[in-house]
Amino acid sequence: MSAGQNDNELISKVLHGDHQAYAGLVHRYQNYVFTLTLRLVKNREEAEEVAQDVFIKAYKYLADFRGDAKFSTWLYTIVNNTCISFLRKKKLNIQSLDDERIFATADNQDAGFRADGVEQKSRHAMVAEAISQLKPDDSAIITLFYKNEQSLEEIAQILGLEVNTAKVRLHRARTRLKELMETHFAHEVKDLN
Amino acid sequence: MNTQHNMEERLWEYIDGTAAPAERQVIEELLQTQSEWKEKYGELLEMNTMLHSTELDAPSLRFTKNVMEEITRIHIAPATKTYINNKIIWGISTFFITMIVAFVVYGFSQMEWNTSANSTFSDQLEKIDIAKFFNNTLINVFMMINVVLGLILFDFYLGNKRKQFRKEA
Structure with missing residues (x-):
């Protein structure tokens, strides 16, 4: 149509x-x-x-x-x-950029995933899971850049930021994602390599 | 740690294609000569591929249908620029600017400019007779102008609402 x-x-x-x-x-x-x-x-x-x-x-x-x-x-x-x-x-607490609680949450979630027998998850599922464990603004910026094909200028416009701030936030989000994957999905990452 | 962080940042810019041409050349040289850089590049490139390969989540199958059902009940609002009347904004601005200028001019006209040499500017300011200015008649006139302007603006607002309602009907 x-x-x-x-x-x-x-x-x-x-x-x-x-x-x-x-x-x-x-x-x-x-x-x-x-x-x-x-x-x-x-x-x-x-x-x-x-x-x-x-x-x-x-x-x-x-x-x-x-x-x-x-x-x-x-x-x-x-x-x-x-x-x-x-x-x-909903009065949900949108965690600040320096909030470390997410890693504690990730710990609990990781334990849950293992208990559910998710060790055999695919590469796609593992990355998606790791992204979903990031805090909202980190996972949003990664999704906008990688999945929604928005440039840094467009992301800055969407989030109401300066281009350089968007760039720094994207870099931080990727670093956190990498740390999260290395910490909580170390076995899966090894299995995939 | 800082160097590591800096290396990652530069490599991400290279991978994203946002690095300047001169910087790209420097990184390409580093990748050919430094094993540490090459190793980190491989690692980040792998992650980049994984991020690009993630799939999108899909809502329920009825999603489009639900949205289309909802929108049959609503109308597209007119573009903002069509109902923000610039004349009103200019009218309000002109009124306030005129009032400020009038106050300033009146204040200066109350000053005695040809007084003794040791009279300072603050002395002059103190001589402004504010009580004379804020007499009851003047305040009443000022308030009346405000009320009339308020009513005119309210009429404009209702007029626009009426037009919008007619359009939607």
Whole structure:
């Protein structure tokens, strides 16, 4: 239905009254948006609810999309803001960059994974698991860079940061991920090598 | 540790393709000559490949359908620029700037500029008769202007809301 049309064509159709064209955009971005919300919210049911809310908000304010940035960048900005509002409402503690508690959490989760017999997990699953154990802003920046194919400039725009700050945050997130993998998935990493 | 950190940072920039051409050349030379750099590069490259190969999570199969059902109940809001009236913003700014300028001009007009030489600027400022300025009539006029402006702005706001409602209906 929407395979041959680019984002701007679909948006133009929606703005001209063809609201079914929006299904094309939802279908195109649902996995990206859901992955990002899942990384931030850390719960599947809630992530799906937030992702749905993101697409509804994007539809409602579609006339505000000026087209000077990619639609995906604009959409991920809504994801970031919606997730922050959701987490604030839930009074979840968004841990600060220097918070070390995540490693304690990772310890517990790691024990749980082992008990569940997850030692044989695939490379993909192991990396995904490690990313999900990072704190929300670290896992979000990694997801935006590697999965959602956003440049550092676009990530900076989405997260409301300076480009250099985004660069430093990405570097820190990767360092933490590497440490996490070496500490908690050492066996799996060895098995894979 | 710091050198290690610096090496990783430089290598990540090289892998991401964000390093400057001169820096790329330096790193390429280091990779050919230094085994430590080569080893770390292999390690980071492996991690980079793993990160790129992770799969996206998918929501439930009904996801698109749920969103489409929800959006049938809502309307696309008009673009922000269409309902933020610049004239109102300019009107408010002009009013406040005029008031500030009027206060300053009045204050300076109250100063006696040709007094004795040992009279300082602070002495002059003290001579401004504020009580004369804030008499009841003046305050009443000022408040009345504010109320009228407030009512005009409120009317603009309601007018825009009415237009928006008609458009949606």
